[in-house]
Amino acid sequence: YKNYQTDAAAKDASRTSTYKLQLSKMKSLSDLLIKDPVFGRDALDYVLRAFDLDPATESLTRIRRVLQSDVSDPNSYVNKLGDERYEKLAAAFNFDATGKVREQQQVVSTAAMTTVGTKYTASFGSDLSAAKKEVLKSETAKYVDAAGGLRSLDDLLANKTVLDYTLKAYGLEDEKLTTAQLKKLLTSDLGDRSSYANSFGDSRYSDFAASFNFDTSGKVKVSEGSVQEPGQRLSTENLYLLTTMEAEAGDTNEGTRLALYFLRHAPELTSPLKMLADKAIVEVVKTSLGLPDSFSSLDIDKQAAIISKRIDVKDFQDPKKLDAFLSRFAGLYDVKNADSSASPVLGLFGSVGGLLSVL
Structure with missing residues (x-):
């Protein structure tokens, strides 16, 4: 299995290097979609596989329309497809409605993250213990990570981590603002003295609204950028690594495929019900918790209650806990399937380093 891993890693590294090279030359959506004289459609194939889409069956017309869509607009083509894979694909690139490179589109800019982080820390005063500084550092890391993943106004309104952190930074945490009020704040025209955010006569409200990039219709504003920002490119590479390893490993060991599948989808598992909606995820959970096959025949609410008692979904956002x-799944899977030989699953997840060290 070690030789397989080495060979697969070498092939993936080569494909990733090719993708980086092609990406550096792209100036428009057409550059991604057309056949390169040397590499053909290797770059597009790489991207599609990263987002769990089959290059052999995908329509170029659909992919073009997806990548020209505005993910922050609920009425856009990509959102009407109702498929999260296409939404993630569109969010990973910066193309406008004509296929040209759009200026960078972020709900929270890097500069705003820095400002909010500074204000958040300052709100606790200057006399901080070493322990408190560590807590603030951890909370800020969670904020930055969560803010970087936002794609729309709805994403933000549903994200307690970003909202609570920013409200605290601007001293608004005790104002008990409703979702409707937050939406009105975030879509205010800050250049209009009579706008909702300015109507309070309190700069905390307008400063809070200014830390996000929404226009008055709730769409995300844009600033100068490129085909893919560094973070978007790295995310695409990581997804490609997981999906290709998952597909190749499935040919030799079903347990490895299930573990890799779970790893790839872990960030999306925010509730027991989301876990129960995916048969492969349920299989991993049942094995890890030692649940019988009859578990799946229980009422869905009972299944969710059992999982809630045994699993804290927040743990899946922590690489070590994940x-x-x-690792527990790997050991129990091999016991369940009477495999006493060297486990390829444990080879990936048998230590804190594991595959997570690659991502």
């Missing part, structure tokens, strides 16, 4: 969960 690694431990999958």
Whole structure:
């Protein structure tokens, strides 16, 4: 299995290097879609596989329309497809409605993250213990990570981590603002003295609204950018690594495929009900928790209640805890399937480093 891993890693590294090279030359959507004289459609194939889409069956017309869509607009083509894979694909690139490179589109800019982080820390005063500084550092890391993943106004309104952190930074945490009020704040025209945010006569409200990039219709504003920002490119590479390893490993060991599948979807597992909606995820959970096959025949609410008692879904956002969960799955899967030989699953998830060290 070690030789397989080495060979697969070498092939993936080569494909990733080719993708980076092609990406550096792209100036428009057409550059991604047309056949390169040397590499053909290797770059597009790489991207599609990263987002769990089959290059052999995908329509170029559909992919073009997806990548020209505005993910922050609920009425856009990509959102009407109702398929999260296409939404993630569109969010990973910066093309406008004509296929040209759009200026960077972020709900929270890097500069705003820095400002909010500074204000958040300052709100606790200057006399901080070492322990408190560590807590603030951890909370800020969670904020930055969550803010970087936002794609729309709805995403933000549903994200307690970003909202609570920013409200605290601007001293608004005790104002008990409703979702409707927050929406009106975030879509205010700050250049209009009579706008909702300015109507309070309190700069905290307008400063809070200014820390996000929404226009008055709730769409995300844009600033100068490129085909893919560094973070978007790295995310695409990581997804490609997981999906290709998952597909190749499935040919030799079903347990490895399930573990890799779970790892790839872990960030999306925010509730027991989301876990129960995916048969492969349920299989990993049942094995890890030692649940019988009859578990799946229970009422869905009972299944969710059992999982809630045994699993804290927040743990799946922590690489070490996720690694431990999958290590447990690996051991129990091999016991269940009477495989006493060297486990390829444990080879990936048997230590804190594991596959997570690659991502």
